[in-house]
Amino acid sequence: MSQGRRGGHAVNASIASTPLAAMSTPSTPDFSAIQKVVRNVFRSSQIKVQQVERLQGRLHQVYLIRLVDGTSLVMKCPPTYNTRLLRCEKHALETQLKTLETLREYTQLSVPQVIKFDHNNGHLGSPFLLMSHLPGRRLSELLDHITSSQRRSIDRALGHAVKSLTALSATQYGLTHRVFSKKGYHSWRDAFLSLLESVLRDAEDMVVTMPYESIRYFVGQHSDYLNEVKEPRLVALDVCDPQNVLVDPQNMHITGLVGFSNVIWGDPLMTDGIFNGSAAFFEGFGEYPARDRGTHARMLLYEIYRATVQIVAHHYRSHLNTDELVARRSLSDALRELAEL
Template structure:
């Protein structure tokens, strides 16, 4: 399916948190379909939201002074500040705000909210995928004073929370569903390659080769800025050696890099079925092989996808190039936002393996 040019003017968005919609709802709330986000609290070091400001924003959005916020909770987020607001009528809202001021961002991450907003609007319009619905409004003069996302609520718990308790058949069903969802995502096409905010502004690349090199150089420069020890010359050499294989990709497809990560898949606790997908701040238009889930997909995943492109002849070099890119992102992000409970050894091992394999292709 080919998408027409989209308007990418920036405006704020709102997200419904998980939690059930119960009791009586306002007309504005009733028109919102459900979206999702986990209710896991963040660490005690997280900055606490301003209760009155968030309640004021919600009232402004729905144009009702009668809406009562009973509780606000900071959720775990990859980069952005995410707040779960529980309302008096039993429903919930999730506000996704810009990162804390002291959060270091990689170059491509600076457009995360805009990317997610545009991607969700596109998916809601052109597919039936269970993703949050963006709520548009004018935030001028609101209590938060900056653009943010507001979306509808997707019920369920994160797959990361339930994964240890799933049976083999339950996990197989989930993987099959995710494969089918990725097939739908990658069926959408655009007229240019590259980062979403550039493509929708008509400033994308005419070839996947050009777009991918731009993506790779962006993260390499991020790493160089932080003086991260990496084999820069080796990486650039092997990528250049195999760059021509990227010309096999002639049509830009929607690629959600984190679509199948365990924290972004919502599961119904009772039925163990997928209730929705969240986390679309890292989306590019390019090769479907770069999509989340493809590199480590199970047999059931590829059954849902309809094929196993990894086993198709001629794609090994591309897969290794994408493995190089993903591992670079992992290592570099760790140096920008180090965590005491995690190191970059796994990313470095993956990078070394990918480079060694590229050297033998």
């Protein structure tokens, strides 16, 4: 999510002493603070920030920083203080840091390079992740302008990218920050049930109307199928979301992938591309999911999880424009199908 649609908030160096907060939102750090951060990161007082632009992010505060020498950087900061987070979202910056470092080291994928991660920066007063800026525009902005042939080409490239992602393995299952600190799970069943239970508790905290008993019962009844997963693989849950795919608007080729804050280690079937992939996607991926009972059951379990997260996130942050009715319908359908399996 290091790229975003222009949010309309930009400040030039000519007004460097003016807080950005005065021009946009109370949560926006001022220009001078960002200037100090950049100079501190690069250990040079000669570096000058020309412009800071607020980008549109789903959860985090994201800024495009343009330097006088033409370099562009992306800074990702925590959500505003009044943003309520789901339990699985509380380590999103750390997740993106660890994931990007892993991808840069072990794959050839075009992803942002981490320049600096600071847990508690004195200038901004909050953690931040500073990254390189990738060229291109979000695929979501160009969907109305691409041909079916171009979309198939993009889907094939995404399939190839997901193959590279899911080829990476770990020694434990679960949320990325826990796996990297050796506090993950030794079975995918335990990890997945913990993920689902955490979002159900988020729902209970907000008194969201949900079929809690049915979810827990039917998932529990079929959870043994999760034991078919024998090795933790990297699962980037939103990697194929059109908002996280950058393309060259001239030739419609993928220029990079962003948005790695929602990553776990588990079953590749949970990746959104595999879950909703087109025929072209699977051409690039190289294989189709098996059509056995266990695979089908796991896919239904993951649909239940996805739908539950969408419903709960809608109640936490209704401004995301999540279609709650669609998510509830998906949840009901998956529960019914699982009950009949």
